[in-house]
Amino acid sequence: MINHLPKAELHIHIEGSLEPELMLTLAERNGLPAPFSSIQDAQAAYAFSDLQSFLDIYYKGAGVLITEQDFYDMTWAYLLRCRAEAVLHTEIFFDPQTHTERGIDISTVINGIDRALQDAKNQWGQSSHLILCFLRHLSSEAAMETLEQALPYKDKLIGVGLDSSEMGHPPSKFQAVFERAISEGLLTVAHAGEEGPADYIWQALDLLKVSRIDHGVRCIEDEQLMERLIAEQIPLTVCPQSNLKLCVVDDMSQHNILDLLNRGLLVTTNSDDPAYFGGYLNKNYDALVEHLNMTQEQAVQLARNSFTASFLSEQQKILFN
Ligand code: ADE
Numbered sequence: 001m002i003n004h005l006p007k008a009e010l011h012i013h014i015e016g017s018l019e020p021e022l023m024l025t026l027a028e029r030n031g032l033p034a035p036f037s038s039i040q041d042a043q044a045a046y047a048f049s050d051l052q053s054f055l056d057i058y059y060k061g062a063g064v065l066i067t068e069q070d071f072y073d074m075t076w077a078y079l080l081r082c083r084a085e086a087v088l089h090t091e092i093f094f095d096p097q098t099h100t101e102r103g104i105d106i107s108t109v110i111n112g113i114d115r116a117l118q119d120a121k122n123q124w125g126q127s128s129h130l131i132l133c134f135l136r137h138l139s140s141e142a143a144m145e146t147l148e149q150a151l152p153y154k155d156k157l158i159g160v161g162l163d164s165s166e167m168g169h170p171p172s173k174f175q176a177v178f179e180r181a182i183s184e185g186l187l188t189v190a191h192a193g194e195e196g197p198a199d200y201i202w203q204a205l206d207l208l209k210v211s212r213i214d215h216g217v218r219c220i221e222d223e224q225l226m227e228r229l230i231a232e233q234i235p236l237t238v239c240p241q242s243n244l245k246l247c248v249v250d251d252m253s254q255h256n257i258l259d260l261l262n263r264g265l266l267v268t269t270n271s272d273d274p275a276y277f278g279g280y281l282n283k284n285y286d287a288l289v290e291h292l293n294m295t296q297e298q299a300v301q302l303a304r305n306s307f308t309a310s311f312l313s314e315q316q317k318i319l320f321n
């Protein structure tokens with residue numbers, strides 16, 4: 001039943017959907033050394049101890065993406081998963097700096113991803129939005145430069161976000177960049193409270209004016225913050241399998257997503273980097289059933305929340321719900 005529930009996905013890094021098989025194909029197609037000698041080697045390397053240990057491998061994997069067709073093929077493979085898993089709407093993150101730092105033009109990245117989104121829309125009515133993420137381990141000046149490079153493609157973007165290494169890179173570092181993005185009519189989101197403290201969630205809300213918090217699971221450590229998130233119904237895009245694989249929780253049975261849901265927070269479930277964390281959106285719902293005894297009502301609530309928390313217009317939300 002849950003696998004067929006119509007749902008939206010609001011936290012998926014498209015570079016995190018690059019499966020080892022396609023990675024090896026693209027390395028060969030582009031005449032690059034393969035990041036791994038086999039699919040088995042890649043899967044064996046996907047044993048992470050924290051966020052940074054994952055990011056090191058994730059950025060290495062993304063190095064096989066060179067041409068517009070590469071970005072198209074990666075995005076297309078993810079969109080086929082959406083169709084198979086009843087993900088009627090998806091809001092996709094991409095990390096342009098991972099590519100522009102290697103000399104790839106931002107137009108190559110955006111046009112490749114966008115062409116796949118348009119084809120899926122035309123072929124089966126796939127609904128989607130695209131969110132540009134700044135890498136927070138890089139400077140705020142680099143983020144501002146990236147925003148300027150992206151502005152000619154503004155019509156293809158719904159908003160901007162903030163990802164990569166959280167500790168030591170507080171949201172406050174990017175306040176001016178987010179102000180500029182907002183002045184250009186873009187919405188804002190940010191990863192906060194994944195590994196970082198609850199204070200980073202406050203900063204994301206107050207300084208970056210975010211509409212949603214990505215992850216946010218550490219909000220539970222701050223009762224005043226919990227009350228604000230409930231009162232203002234600020235969505236959290238939680239990623240259970242990711243939290244397990246990156247050791248944010250020791251065991252899925254200890255995940256707080258259903259506690260947050262039961263307290264009245266607007267939580268959603270998402271896959272984050274499905275090629276690295278062992279599964280797409282339905283796997284995340286399944287894990288909650290298996291390890292947290294999630295009820296059908298709770299699953300339906302999470303699916304409903306995913307549309308409520310989306311950047312669809314109110315009219316589109318009515319059509320989907
Ligand atoms: N980039 C890709 N996945 C991420 C995550 N879970 N946290 C921060 N940055 C990311």
Ligand code: ZN
Nearest residue numbers: 013163214272
């Ligand atoms: Zn993420």
